[in-house]
Amino acid sequence: MHVISRALRTHCVVAVLALTATLVTSVHADDIDEITVTATRIERPLSRLPFSADVVTRDNIASAQPLLGLDESLQQVPGLQMQNRFNFAQDLRISMRGFGARAAFGIRGIRIIVDGIPETLPDGQSGVDGIDLGSAQRIEVLRGGASAIYGNAGGGVILVDSRTGSDVFTSEVALAAGADGYQRVEANAAGPVGDWRYFAALSNLTIDGFRDHSEAENRQATLRLSYGAGEANDWLLSLHHTDQPIANDPGG
Numbered sequence: 001m002h003v004i005s006r007a008l009r010t011h012c013v014v015a016v017l018a019l020t021a022t023l024v025t026s027v028h029a030d031d032i033d034e035i036t037v038t039a040t041r042i043e044r045p046l047s048r049l050p051f052s053a054d055v056v057t058r059d060n061i062a063s064a065q066p067l068l069g070l071d072e073s074l075q076q077v078p079g080l081q082m083q084n085r086f087n088f089a090q091d092l093r094i095s096m097r098g099f100g101a102r103a104a105f106g107i108r109g110i111r112i113i114v115d116g117i118p119e120t121l122p123d124g125q126s127g128v129d130g131i132d133l134g135s136a137q138r139i140e141v142l143r144g145g146a147s148a149i150y151g152n153a154g155g156g157v158i159l160v161d162s163r164t165g166s167d168v169f170t171s172e173v174a175l176a177a178g179a180d181g182y183q184r185v186e187a188n189a190a191g192p193v194g195d196w197r198y199f200a201a202l203s204n205l206t207i208d209g210f211r212d213h214s215e216a217e218n219r220q221a222t223l224r225l226s227y228g229a230g231e232a233n234d235w236l237l238s239l240h241h242t243d244q245p246i247a248n249d250p251g252g
Contacts, residue, residue, distance in 0.1 A: 052079065052143040058136065058163075067133040068207075070094075070144040070158070075212060079143050080156070086209060088216035089249035091128055096143060099155025106182050109155040111147065115224070115238040116161050130242040133200045134174070134186045135222040162238065164188045165197025181208030181215075188222075199224045214250040219243040 032146050054077045069092055071082035081101075083093040095101040099109030107126040112119040120126040142150075142157040150157050159170045169191035176184040188201035201222045208215050221241040228234035 022189040027046065031055075040144065053146075054078070054141045054143075055143070056139040058138060061133060063091075065133075066176065066178065067205075070128055070131065070133070070139075070200050073133065073136075073139060074141065074158075080141060087249060088129075088212065088218070088244070088247040089252070091103075091126075096155040111150050112160075113150070113157065114160045114240065115236065117240070119143045127236050129218070129244060129247075130240060131160055132162070132201065132203060132220040132222050132240065132242075134203050134220075135162045135188065135199070137161050162222055162224055163190065163199050163201075165192065165199045165226055167197070169194055175197065180210045181206065183207070195227055197226045202211075209248075209250065211250040213248045215246055215248050217244065219245075 033128060034083045036065055056073050056077070060076075065072045067088070069082075071092060072085045073083060074080055081095040085093070091107055093100070093103065094107045096110050100107060103109075107128070108124050110120075110126060112126040112128065112131075114131055119128065119130060138155075138161050140159045140161075142159075144156070147155070147157045169189070171189040172187070174184070174186040176182070184203065184205045185191070186201065186203040188199065190199040191197075199222070201220075203220045205218045205220075206216070221239075223237075223239040224235055225237040
């Protein structure tokens with residue numbers, strides 16, 4: 001009797017554990033939001049990509065960040081090294097898979113695209129001064145040979161997608177200040193106008209820097225208009241404006 005009862009208890013414990021594991025698995029599967037990657041030209045789930053890719057959402061871009069450079073948002077992306085010299089006269093130093101590591105200035109070997117508009121010049125040099133991080137919705141990073149679908153980008157591709165309009169009116173105003181004369185003012189609004197959806201943003205950044213002759217000022221404006229009845233027939237217009245009247249070079 002003791003042997004039978006012990007075996008029965010063992011089977012019952014195994015059945016309970018199996019049922020618990022099934023319930024936990026089903027709950028986790030329902031709670032996890034599927035991440036879709038659009039940088040591959042065809043939308044695919046991130047978990048099914050045959051190559052290296054990372055997606056950075058807006059929560060990680062704008063959460064408690066001074067929004068001075070891409071390195072704040074992409075510092076946790078594996079295989080991507082970014083050095084911010086806090087010199088607004090020169091861009092970040094970005095190295096991906098070894099590409100760009102020996103560049104004396106600028107970003108080379110890596111293609112940067114903002115809302116479908118290349119920030120990479122024909123000579124292969126990219127700039128990030130025109131990227132409005134306050135308006136960015138998500139950033140996708142492609143590493144490896146898959147970056148060849150965007151042309152001569154052996155190191156990888158960084159795609160920045162800005163926010164789009166919404167079906168209800170929303171507005172935000174953000175003020176930030178810090179050491180070394182850092183001040184940032186940003187305002188944006190989104191909403192519908194008939195069949196149109198709009199997103200508009202203005203920002204102004206000023207900083208004195210921690211070194212002499214390192215002052216910088218950057219004004220940016222973003223406007224996105226979308227029109228259409230469905231995703232397949234939408235028309236999207238993106239306008240970006242950058243005015244950087246001051247960008248001193250403390251090392252020059």
